[in-house]
Each structure stands twice: as C-alpha cells, then as structure tokens.
Amino acid sequence: MKNLVKWLILVLTTVFTLDETQAQVTYTIDAVLNLNKAQHFGDKDHGITVRDEIDNSADYDITVEVVSNNNAYFTYASRCDLPAVNGHTSPLVMYKTARTDNSNGEYYDYVHDWSGSNYNYYQRCLVGLWTQYNTKPDERKFRVGQARTAYYFLYQNPSKWALVKHIDVQVKLTLSGDIKLSDVGIVKIPGVSPLNYYDFVNKGLSDNYGCAGSNSTICNLTESIVNIPTADLNVMKPIIQVHRGIWGEIGGFQENTIGAFTTAVNQGYYLLETDIMPYGITNWTTPSQSSTFGTPAGLACLHDLELERPTNGTGYSFNKTRTQLNALKLKKPRSPDVGTDEILFFDELVEFAKTKNVIVVVDMKFLQAQVVDGSCVQLCQFESQTNKDISILKNYKKAIDIVNGLGSDQFKNIAIKTYFEFGPLKAGLINLGLAESVFNKVLWAPILAPAPQWQISTTNKNFDPKKMQKFVDDWMSHNSNILYFEPNFFNSYDGKSSVMLGDNFCMTDINGVTSCTSLMEYIYKMGGRRSGLFSGEPLEGRGLPDRWGKWKVPVGKGDRRSDHIFVLTKPFMNNAIITTERPDVWDQLKD
Numbered sequence: 001m002k003n004l005v006k007w008l009i010l011v012l013t014t015v016f017t018l019d020e021t022q023a024q025v026t027y028t029i030d031a032v033l034n035l036n037k038a039q040h041f042g043d044k045d046h047g048i049t050v051r052d053e054i055d056n057s058a059d060y061d062i063t064v065e066v067v068s069n070n071n072a073y074f075t076y077a078s079r080c081d082l083p084a085v086n087g088h089t090s091p092l093v094m095y096k097t098a099r100t101d102n103s104n105g106e107y108y109d110y111v112h113d114w115s116g117s118n119y120n121y122y123q124r125c126l127v128g129l130w131t132q133y134n135t136k137p138d139e140r141k142f143r144v145g146q147a148r149t150a151y152y153f154l155y156q157n158p159s160k161w162a163l164v165k166h167i168d169v170q171v172k173l174t175l176s177g178d179i180k181l182s183d184v185g186i187v188k189i190p191g192v193s194p195l196n197y198y199d200f201v202n203k204g205l206s207d208n209y210g211c212a213g214s215n216s217t218i219c220n221l222t223e224s225i226v227n228i229p230t231a232d233l234n235v236m237k238p239i240i241q242v243h244r245g246i247w248g249e250i251g252g253f254q255e256n257t258i259g260a261f262t263t264a265v266n267q268g269y270y271l272l273e274t275d276i277m278p279y280g281i282t283n284w285t286t287p288s289q290s291s292t293f294g295t296p297a298g299l300a301c302l303h304d305l306e307l308e309r310p311t312n313g314t315g316y317s318f319n320k321t322r323t324q325l326n327a328l329k330l331k332k333p334r335s336p337d338v339g340t341d342e343i344l345f346f347d348e349l350v351e352f353a354k355t356k357n358v359i360v361v362v363d364m365k366f367l368q369a370q371v372v373d374g375s376c377v378q379l380c381q382f383e384s385q386t387n388k389d390i391s392i393l394k395n396y397k398k399a400i401d402i403v404n405g406l407g408s409d410q411f412k413n414i415a416i417k418t419y420f421e422f423g424p425l426k427a428g429l430i431n432l433g434l435a436e437s438v439f440n441k442v443l444w445a446p447i448l449a450p451a452p453q454w455q456i457s458t459t460n461k462n463f464d465p466k467k468m469q470k471f472v473d474d475w476m477s478h479n480s481n482i483l484y485f486e487p488n489f490f491n492s493y494d495g496k497s498s499v500m501l502g503d504n505f506c507m508t509d510i511n512g513v514t515s516c517t518s519l520m521e522y523i524y525k526m527g528g529r530r531s532g533l534f535s536g537e538p539l540e541g542r543g544l545p546d547r548w549g550k551w552k553v554p555v556g557k558g559d560r561r562s563d564h565i566f567v568l569t570k571p572f573m574n575n576a577i578i579t580t581e582r583p584d585v586w587d588q589l590k591d
Contacts (some may be wrong), residue, residue: 023174025470026425027200027477033095033169033191047097049185051508060177064187066169068094095189108525135275158480173200180466180471182507182526196509201473202480202574203528205275208440209481210412216411217357221270222443224484225359228530228575236574239588241361241532242269243581244303247333254310254330254341255581256301258352263388265356269586272353273361275303276346278395281318281458284367287390294367294382294391296398298322299346305379309549312338316365347402353413361415361445361483361579362399370548376546389420392429400429404438415443415483420453422474443481445532446471448519449488450497462495465504468519476527484577485523489570491558501570520572532577535562535585564589 048062052069067079173187187195205211205226211219225239245253245260246267252260256274264272275424280297287293300317307313313320313328323341346362353360368388370378382388403410418425429439448454448471454463475482489497505522508514520531536544536559560566564585567573578589 005308012155018239024174025474025477026172026174027181027236027473028170028172029195031066031169031171031189031192031195033189036242041422046397048187051183051185051506051514060175061098061486062178062179062456063172063174064096064189065172066189066192067172080333091327125347142295153302158232178466180470181477182469185508186511197507198526201476202478204480206440206480208437209407209443210441218359219460221359222412222483223355225271225530225577227528228524229260232448232575233552234574236568236580238568238574238576239271239530240269240586240589241273241577241579242586243273243334243534243579244275245272245397246583247452247581250332250334251546252333255471256303257330257344258348259341261349261352261360262342262356262465265358270358271361271577272358273363274301274349276300276307276362276395277302277365277398278318278367279320279322280393284319284379284399287381287387294387295394299345299395299398299402300325301346303548304364304545305367305547306549309545346399347406350406350414352411355422357413359413359415359443359483361417363417364392364395364399365547366395368547382442389428393425393432396425397429397432397434400434400438400442404441407473408438408441411441411443415445416449417445417486419447419449421471422446422478426479440479440481443483444475444479445483445486446474446475447488448500449486450490454496465506465519468500469505469522472519472523476529482527482529484576485528485531486534487519487523487580488534489519489559491560494527494558518571520576524572530575530577531572532579533561533567533573535578535580 015361048064050060050062063464065520072401100464117495129563131546131587138515156539161581169192171189171192172189173181173184175184176183181197183198189195194312200421205222206282210220211222242261244255245257245258246263247253247255247260255265261274267370276299278294278296278298279300281294282296283289289506296318301311301320302317304310305316305318307315307317307320307328309331311328316326322345325345328343329338330341330343331337337444349360351411365378366388367382369376369380369383371383376383396418399414399416403414426436426439438514448468450463455461456464472485475485492498492501500519503518505519506514507522523529523531562580562585567578580586580589
C-alpha cells in the first residue's frame with residue numbers, strides 16, 4: 001500500500017492525458033484454428049487491413065498473435081512426438097504478425113527470431129511464425145513474407161496429419177498509437193475465419209454476472225435494459241431512471257430516503273439512481289499515508305459534503321461516524337424545518353433493492369476542493385485530479401466490498417457509474433486489494449461527460465471522436481457487464497459535447513464499407529447497448545445544489561439536457577435511459 005499514491009499518479013495521469021498517442025490496448029477472443037484450411041493459405045490470404053484514411057495518415061502499431069488454448073498444449077505435444085518435458089508449460093504462439101505505420105508514411109515488416117531450442121517445436125507442431133525473408137507488402141494491404149505455416153512438415157506424414165484437426169486458440173489484437181478498434185477492417189489468419197473489429201466486442205452480460213440461464217425477475221429486468229429489442233429501435237420508448245426517489249412534495253419524503261425510493265417502486269419504477277457520499281474518513285490532508293488517505297469507513301445516501309442543506313447537522317458529512325450521522329434528521333422537503341426522515345446508508349439501500357427486485361445506479365461522490373473566486377477554501381488536497389481519483393476509487397472499493405459482504409448475488413441489484421477508462425479502473429481497484437473475481441461481478445454504467453480527456457489537444461479544445469470511440473471500444477471489449485453508456489451532450493453547436501451528435505464516429509465492416517454515425521448509434525452498433533442522459537432539471541425553483549450545498553442556476557452554458565424534445569429526437573436516444581428527479585417530467589416521458 002505504501003506505493004499506492006505514487007502508482008495511481010502514474011496510472012491516472014495516463015487516463016487524463018491529452019497526448020495524441022493512445023496507450024496500448026489488447027483485445028482477446030476465443031477462436032478455432034483449422035489446420036486443414038491453414039495449409040492452403042498464401043501470401044495474400046492473411047494479414048491486417050485498416051480504413052484507407054487511417055492507412056494514409058495515422059501513426060500506429062497493430063499486432064495479431066494467435067496462441068493455443070491452455071488445455072491444448074499437452075495434447076499436441078504428444079501428437080507431435082515431443083514430450084511435455086520440452087519446457088512448454090504455457091500457451092504456444094502459433095501465428096504472429098504486425099503492421100506499423102508512422103507519420104512519415106513508412107511501413108515496417110515485423111521480424112521475430114525463432115532461433116533457439118524451441119524452434120523445431122513450433123516448426124513441426126503448429127501453424128507458426130516461420131520467417132524466411134523480410135519484404136515490404138504490396139500497397140500495404142496484406143502481410144508478405146510472414147507467418148509461414150509449418151503444415152507441410154505434418155503433411156509429409158499423413159498418419160500424424162490425421163490426428164491434427166483443429167486447435168482451440170485465443171486471438172490477441174493489440175493496438176497502440178492513433179488507431180481504434182473500429183478502424184481495423186479485417187484480420188485474416190491462416191486457418192481461422194476472417195475477423196472484423198466487432199468480433200472482438202462482448203455483446204451480452206458475462207457469465208460472471210450470474211444471470212446466464214436464469215429466468216429470475218432481476219435477471220429479466222437487467223436483460224431488458226441491456227438489450228434493445230429490434231422492434232423497439234424505431235419507436236419512442238425511453239426508460240425512466242428515478243433520481244433520488246420520488247421526493248420534494250410538501251408533506252412528502254426527502255431525497256435519497258427509503259420513503260422516496262419506496263414511493264417510486266410502488267409507482268412502477270424499477271431503475272433508481274442515488275447519490276453516495278463517503279463517511280468516516282480520518283485522513284484527508286496527508287497523501288503520503290496512503291493506507292488512510294481518503295479511505296472511508298462506510299457510505300451514505302447523501303449528495304453534499306456539508307450537512308447544512310439536507311440535515312439539522314453542521315460541518316462535513318465525510319468525516320462523521322455512522323453513529324453521528326444516525327443521530328441527525330433530514331429537513332422537510334422545500335422547508336428549513338427538521339422532519340422525521342433519517343439518513344439512509346448504502347448497505348440498507350442494497351438490501352432494499354434486493355427485497356424490491358430493482359436496480360439502483362450509484363452516482364458515487366468523492367472528496368473535492370471548494371474553490372471560491374479562484375481560491376481554494378476547503379479540502380485543498382483534492383484540487384488535483386489524481387487525489388480526486390484516489391478518493392473515488394476507494395469509494396468504489398468500499399461499495400463493492402459492502403455488496404460482496406451482503407452476498408455476491410446482490411451485485412445484480414447495483415450498478416456503478418464511472419468516468420474511468422476500463423484499464424485504469426480495473427488496475428486501480430485490484431491494486432487496492434479487490435479480487436479480480438469480485439471485480440468481474442460488478443455492473444457498470446460508463447459516462448462520457450464533457451471533460452478535458454476528450455479534447456483533441458491542449459490547444460484545440462474541441463472533442464476528438466476517436467478518443468470517445470476508444471473509450472467505448474475498450475469497455476465493450478474487456479468487460480461486458482455494462483448496463484448502459486451515458487454520453488452527456490449539452491447542445492448541437494459547441495464543438496465539444498455536440499460532437500457526440502454528428503456523424504463523426506466511423507467504422508468499417510468486413511466488406512470494407514465505411515459508415516459514420518453518432519456516438520449513440522456507435523454505442524449500439526458496437527455493443528448493442530442503450531445510451532443514457534442525466535437531465536439535471538432545476539429543483540425547488542432554485543436551480544441545482546453543488547457538492548457544498550450552494551444553489552446555482554445553470555445559465556449561459558447552452559445546457560439542453562432537460563429539453564426532452566431535443567434529447568429524444570437525437571439518433572438512438574428514443575430508447576435512452578433518461579435520468580430525472582421530477583415526477584411531472586416522468587409522466588410526460590411515459591406518455
């Protein structure tokens with residue numbers, strides 16, 4: 001743990017960098033390699049293609065590697081009359097090729113040296129990389145002089161060939177530089193059916209989620225959100241996500257309370273959203289003490305870092321104990337008077353969701369600085385993005401631990417919103433001690449909100465569609481437990497969030513045909529998922545409260561997220577998840 005902060009600084013700086021060079025990402029799928037078909041391949045029958053625009057201008061690297069299934073190794077070792085003691089105790093590389101392009105338009109062959117003690121093994125037993133010469137490919141379309149087959153060694157001995165039919169393999173596609181998954185046109189591998197970018201994308205929920213073959217109420221509910229029925233693609237059928245429950249009526253319930261959520265469920269709403277704030281933090285000033293810095297004792301259903309707006313308490317919410325928070329009362333809706341509602345805790349909400357067979361989407365809050373007139377006045381350690389991210393990762397970890405402690409089956413009732421790219425999120429949580437098997441059970445709702453990470457560069461503030469596509473690609477290719485994506489576009493003219501609405505998101509199908517769509521359609525075509533949007537309507541006639549309980553009226557920013565006619569007429573938003581906390585709006589959207 002002592003190197004946690006230093007490690008997170010390195011990882012999280014990568015997440016928010018504006019450098020045009022993207023981090024290396026590997027996409028892996030299972031496939032079958034048929035040696036009978038592999039024997040017929042020629043120089044033009046294998047390799048990697050990309051979109052023409054990418055081929056001519058981008059700076060990128062692509063590597064394709066085919067490795068044997070872990071269980072296939074010993075079988076094929078014996079069939080090739082090579083004993084298991086040969087030293088091959090890991091999957092075997094059967095094919096490997098690559099293409100590299102740089103800003104000068106140069107193209108380099110990939111060279112791999114198979115000299116050494118393992119050379120004959122690959123040569124005799126598997127379809128492998130057997131480099132005889134190095135030649136630049138014609139028109140940079142396919143590989144030439146690479147990945148020769150070892151088939152003819154087997155073919156010379158029919159008795160051995162009869163034993164070798166096909167091999168279960170994994171195909172690893174690794175991209176780095178200025179390229180995304182949907183720029184890849186076709187991947188052709190000797191003995192493997194041609195692959196397109198969407199073959200590397202997960203469509204349905206993973207078996208880890210626990211709904212495979214289940215017909216339970218909660219699994220059917222989740223599937224109905226995750227998958228848009230074909231019949232519904234062209235009809236107006238949004239799903240309402242009830243924010244903080246049904247609250248705010250005079251004489252009714254306060255936000256984020258059991259009463260508010262129960263009222264929503266009783267009116268037929270099954271998708272809820274809540275604010276979650278950490279409590280019991282003892283160290284918010286000393287990052288060097290990584291084990292305690294920003295570490296919560298628990299989580300409560302609160303929006304504000306300060307207690308004055310929602311409760312009869314004073315001071316901060318994040319440094320109170322559960323006992324102290326339990327002693328407080330929430331104020332009555334639209335009133336300064338103290339009511340009878342009490343603060344709801346996250347573990348109580350998880351139990352509620354299981355009992356009611358509903359899904360609660362967690363909008364996780366974190367420690368952040370309060371800046372007034374350009375000067376930090378509170379929690380100044382959390383002005384930095386790195387420390388904010390440390391806070392939110394620790395809060396995620398606490399939430400996941402709480403759900404897992406109540407019973408892993410209850411992961412079906414909770415989804416967590418996140419701004420993180422998939423790789424840093426998983427690495428950050430595992431580095432905090434979360435088991436990968438537990439991480440794989442969690443349901444996520446990735447957010448694409450206006451942020452510097454989408455800017456083309458530090459000088460060009462417009463948003464880069466390719467960065468957004470890579471965000472979606474990486475999530476859909478590495479984790480299928482995604483409830484929906486939330487692209488928060490504000491308007492159709494700012495060159496930032498408006499980029500999400502235009503035909504800026506391009507992909508190439510297996511026939512080489514390129515099409516360009518909106519971000520929402522891209523999300524659907526890549527993973528079949530719905531898009532979502534947080535409406536953010538003004539409350540109580542006073543605007544919206546910030547994290548410090550101060551009311552603000554969002555004006556002059558062109559924010560049209562609460563203009564539902566505008567939102568729902570945008571491409572692939574007719575079936576969106578619309579998050580709102582105003583029952584009058586819900587009634588209109590349902591009609």
